[in-house]
Amino acid sequence: MTLEAANRLNIPVAILDKKSCPARQISSSSLHVEGNFTNAEDIRQLAAKCSVLTVEIEHVSVDALENISNEFSVSIRPSPKTIRLIQDKFIQKEFLLKNGISVGKFKSVENNKESIISAAEGPDGYGYPLMLKSRKLAYDGKGNAVIKSINDIDDALKQLGAKSDSSSFSSQLYVEKWAPFIMELAVMVVRGIDGVTTSYPVVQTIHKDNICLLVIAPAQIREDVANRARKLAEKAVSCFDTPGVFGVEMFLLNDGNILNHFLQ
Numbered sequence: 001m002t003l004e005a006a007n008r009l010n011i012p013v014a015i016l017d018k019k020s021c022p023a024r025q026i027s028s029s030s031l032h033v034e035g036n037f038t039n040a041e042d043i044r045q046l047a048a049k050c051s052v053l054t055v056e057i058e059h060v061s062v063d064a065l066e067n068i069s070n071e072f073s074v075s076i077r078p079s080p081k082t083i084r085l086i087q088d089k090f091i092q093k094e095f096l097l098k099n100g101i102s103v104g105k106f107k108s109v110e111n112n113k114e115s116i117i118s119a120a121e122g123p124d125g126y127g128y129p130l131m132l133k134s135r136k137l138a139y140d141g142k143g144n145a146v147i148k149s150i151n152d153i154d155d156a157l158k159q160l161g162a163k164s165d166s167s168s169f170s171s172q173l174y175v176e177k178w179a180p181f182i183m184e185l186a187v188m189v190v191r192g193i194d195g196v197t198t199s200y201p202v203v204q205t206i207h208k209d210n211i212c213l214l215v216i217a218p219a220q221i222r223e224d225v226a227n228r229a230r231k232l233a234e235k236a237v238s239c240f241d242t243p244g245v246f247g248v249e250m251f252l253l254n255d256g257n258i259l260n261h262f263l264q
Contacts, residue, residue, distance in 0.1 A: 058264055130146075180255075
């Protein structure tokens with residue numbers, strides 16, 4: 001998406017991705033690094049071609065970015081510190097909550113059935129249905145499972161219990177209390193190097209099997225709801241002291257309140 005705008009402005013962009021990636025197909029530049037954005041050496045090759053380095057998705061090697069920031073005179077936006085925080089959805093929610101952003105109830109759980117039963121049925125339990133999620137490497141419906149009753153826990157753990165590597169999810173888990181939402185909303189927010197934050201119009205996202213199937217732009221909601229969603233998204237992004245383009249996903253609840261779901 002960034003590349004399309006850069007082409008119109010005649011700004012050369014170097015790309016790190018597979019040879020057949022969509023960005024390469026529309027690129028007007030030959031500055032392509034064929035590789036993987038989790039590979040440190042591939043990231044080094046990209047950084048050597050750039051004055052500013054950014055990421056399309058947070059699933060990148062932050063250790064490599066931190067080393068590069070010391071080795072090359074390249075600006076990394078968002079900062080490696082921010083990307084690391086965003087990568088762990090549990091820590092991200094703790095950070096947003098600490099900064100006064102409305103989020104749903106959540107808690108850490110162990111990778112076992114007893115811990116999840118306690119989270120659902122214990123004295124301070126959230127009840128069923130319950131969302132079980134991987135803290136890292138979860139994206140677009142992957143890395144989460146709905147637990148409708150105690151009978152679903154084993155399958156949910158099996159689905160999310162793999163150890164973290166380049167193709168599976170982290171074994172660190174957390175749960176979220178089920179949010180009685182009527183609509184899922186999303187806002188793209190831009191924070192400039194001058195600290196000014198602005199946002200694009202609110203869109204509605206429609207999911208099937210927890211994966212985004214359709215985006216309606218603009219969202220079919222009242223103007224006052226849209227304004228509150230944009231303000232919440234901008235406030236969330238302003239908590240991160242770094243420039244960048246961020247996607248903020250939210251729940252519109254049946255009581256009219258809006259909860260921040262997560263930021264990427």
